[in-house]
Amino acid sequence: MTQILVFSEQDAVAFELLSKARELGTAMVASLRKSNASDYFAYGAQKVFVGESAALADFSADALTRADALAQIVNASGANIVLIGSTKRGKELAGRLAQKLNCGAVTDAIGLSASDGKISVQRYALGGNTVATDVINSERQVIAVMPKTFETTQQAAPGEIVNVALQLREPRVKIVERKAKPQATANVEGAETLVVVGKGFGKPEDLAIGQALASALKGEMGCTRTLAADYHWLGEERMIGISGKKAKPRLLISVGVSGQIQHTVGILESKIIVAINKDKSAPIFKIADYGIVGDLYQIVPKLTARIGK
Numbered sequence: 660m661t662q663i664l665v666f667s668e669q670d671a672v673a674f675e676l677l678s679k680a681r682e683l684g685t686a687m688v689a690s691l692r693k694s695n696a697s698d699y700f701a702y703g704a705q706k707v708f709v710g711e712s713a714a715l716a717d718f719s720a721d722a723l724t725r726a727d728a729l730a731q732i733v734n735a736s737g738a739n740i741v742l743i744g745s746t747k748r749g750k751e752l753a754g755r756l757a758q759k760l761n762c763g764a765v766t767d768a769i770g771l772s773a774s775d776g777k778i779s780v781q782r783y784a785l786g787g788n789t790v791a792t793d794v795i796n797s798e799r800q801v802i803a804v805m806p807k808t809f810e811t812t813q814q815a816a817p818g819e820i821v822n823v824a825l826q827l828r829e830p831r832v833k834i835v836e837r838k839a840k841p842q843a844t845a846n847v848e849g850a851e852t853l854v855v856v857g858k859g860f861g862k863p864e865d866l867a868i869g870q871a872l873a874s875a876l877k878g879e880m881g882c883t884r885t886l887a888a889d890y891h892w893l894g895e896e897r898m899i900g901i902s903g904k905k906a907k908p909r910l911l912i913s914v915g916v917s918g919q920i921q922h923t924v925g926i927l928e929s930k931i932i933v934a935i936n937k938d939k940s941a942p943i944f945k946i947a948d949y950g951i952v953g954d955l956y957q958i959v960p961k962l963t964a965r966i967g968k
């Protein structure tokens with residue numbers, strides 16, 4: 660029987676992975692905090708392995724210490740598959756954990772299926788132009804899955820909490836000072852309504868036009884990689900696509916975005932996509948439910964004013 664151990668530092672991601680783990684085998688959870696251990700039972704965790712240690716108190720400090728803790732929990736659980744959220748921290752953890760367990764790891768998974776005790780993993784390859792199926796050959800496998808890949812469903816299990824006595828060294832990283840991020844953080848992954856802005860906006864001040872539309876719709880504003888990673892007009896927490904976040908809103912309005920595959924993989928699961936672009940042959944129109952061909956500077960303010968009414 661496939662024994663699956665789920666871990667994410669974000670509860671919502673752990674619940675999502677548990678929902679999938681139930682389909683694939685025996686679903687178990689690794690937790691580094693006892694306080695929330697029983698929350699996992701509602702999502703079908705049969706066992707929650709809890710490892711607490713003062714060395715983990717500063718959660719963000721040291722990925723090595725967390726990998727060490729998790730490796731000890733994996734060994735205690737007897738799991739052969741470890742599912743981790745493919746978040747920024749999760750990806751870092753996956754590689755380190757696999758090294759400690761002497762097994763293979765795959766990150767950024769977008770699909771999982773079980774056959775012959777192995778898990779086949781789907782993930783984008785060749786810059787997002789194709790989907791590759793990978794199978795890890797080692798006996799144990801560490802797989803980091805992109806958040807929002809699976810539906811989160813509840814199924815209560817009469818679970819058991821198992822305490823694991825961790826043997827950890829003092830973390831080598833010490834936090835000497837913390838500073839708040841200057842910009843407000845955006846939750847593009849959780850947004851029900853999302854306005855995504857791209858290079859069609861000529862200058863950073865013009866993004867206020869996109870923000871006004873997002874505010875009128877009580878939604879969030881996301882962006883392409885160009886605006887975040889290349890131009891630094893917006894923070895990377897808003898970047899959507901293969902190198903950024905995956906969005907799953909009910910309504911997504913894409914403005915001045917060409918629709919290259921590396922971006923659209925992050926928006927494909929939106930319920931309704933509306934695209935505004937002045938080029939009628941822009942690839943974004945191939946995946947849009949509704950398209951408006953025209954100048955965003957003409958269209959968006961009118962749309963915002965109309966929604967405001």
Ligand SMILES: Cc1cc2nc3c(=O)[nH]c(=O)nc-3n(C[C@H](O)[C@H](O)[C@H](O)COP(=O)(O)OP(=O)(O)OC[C@H]3O[C@@H](n4cnc5c(N)ncnc54)[C@H](O)[C@@H]3O)c2cc1C
Pocket residue numbers: 786856857858859860882883884885886898899900901902903914915916917918919920921922935936937938941953954955956
């Ligand atoms: C390995 C790799 C990973 C990548 N990862 C990501 C990723 O995670 N996310 C991501 O977004 N990109 C990613 N990219 C980059 C991606 O390939 C595209 O280059 C990027 O998405 C393009 O951004 P854009 O649509 O803003 O700009 P452009 O492609 O330049 O498109 C701008 C669009 O705006 C339209 N436009 C211009 N003026 C107006 C106007 N006045 N009114 C209306 N429309 C107008 C144009 O017709 C055009 O279609 C990645 C690339 C690589 C190679």
